Amino acid sequence: MKINKSALDEMQTERRNHIGNQMFLLTFYLLLLDAGLYGMGIRWLEYPVNSMVIIILSMSIYLVRTIAANAYLPPKADSKKTVASLLIAIGCSVALAAAVFFFFKNSSAPFFAQAANEHSALILFLVSVVGLLLSLIAAIIRKRNDKNDSDD
Amino acid sequence: MMGKNLRIKAARAAKDMTQKDLADAVGVARQTMNAIEKGDYNPSINLCIAICKVLDKTLDQLFWEGNEYENQ
Numbered sequence: 551m552k553i554n555k556s557a558l559d560e561m562q563t564e565r566r567n568h569i570g571n572q573m574f575l576l577t578f579y580l581l582l583l584d585a586g587l588y589g590m591g592i593r594w595l596e597y598p599v600n601s602m603v604i605i606i607l608s609m610s611i612y613l614v615r616t617i618a619a620n621a622y623l624p625p626k627a628d629s630k631k632t633v634a635s636l637l638i639a640i641g642c643s644v645a646l647a648a649a650v651f652f653f654f655k656n657s658s659a660p661f662f663a664q665a666a667n668e669h670s671a672l673i674l675f676l677v678s679v680v681g682l683l684l685s686l687i688a689a690i691i692r693k694r695n696d697k698n699d700s701d702d
Numbered sequence: 703m704m705g706k707n708l709r710i711k712a713a714r715a716a717k718d719m720t721q722k723d724l725a726d727a728v729g730v731a732r733q734t735m736n737a738i739e740k741g742d743y744n745p746s747i748n749l750c751i752a753i754c755k756v757l758d759k760t761l762d763q764l765f766w767e768g769n770e771y772e773n774q
Binding site for chain 2: 561695
């Protein structure tokens with residue numbers, strides 16, 4: 551059987567699946583806990599923000615753990631390509647944000663939720679901060695892994 | 703957890719290959735090759751066969767746990 555060199559290898563796939571299952575269960579239990587707290591009258595955050603925080607938290611842990619387990623990029627991933635794709639992703643994000651702002655600036659239709667609109671600046675700020683923190687943590691983990699995992 | 707697989711390491715060294723060379727040849731990450739040599743990961747039969755082909759060894763010589771293949 552031919553081994554696909556451009557995809558994740560078997561150990562990476564196994565580790566990613568393992569982490570994904572755990573994070574799925576974590577998300578499920580956190581949402582369940584949140585629903586329980588909501589039922590008891592405890593509202594730690596307004597409706598859309600609480601779910602977003604839980605999802606972002608789970609996804610962040612998933613991302614960091616995946617990078618730490620070296621299961622994020624396939625073996626053949628070229629670092630130049632990775633930087634290029636990162637730059638393209640940043641460019642597309644900025645273009646998309648500008649387009650959304652331009653086209654929906656004067657729109658009266660609620661595009662997410664009223665409560666979310668009130669906190670949209672905070673959410674945007676939090677997402678950016680979380681993204682930057684994740685990049686930093688990922689870079690540190692990658693450097694540490696390369697140091698520890700020497701060719702002995 | 704399995705013990706260290708020193709036979710892969712020896713066969714690799716005999717061919718003057720690094721972990722990265724071997725990993726590239728079989729299409730896995732270097733870390734995966736490292737985990738196999740350290741006994742932290744149990745590879746699939748397809749990966750075992752690929753490693754054997756690159757190192758010109760048989761499955762028994764590299765992966766069978768027994769003394770009769772240790773010195774081959």
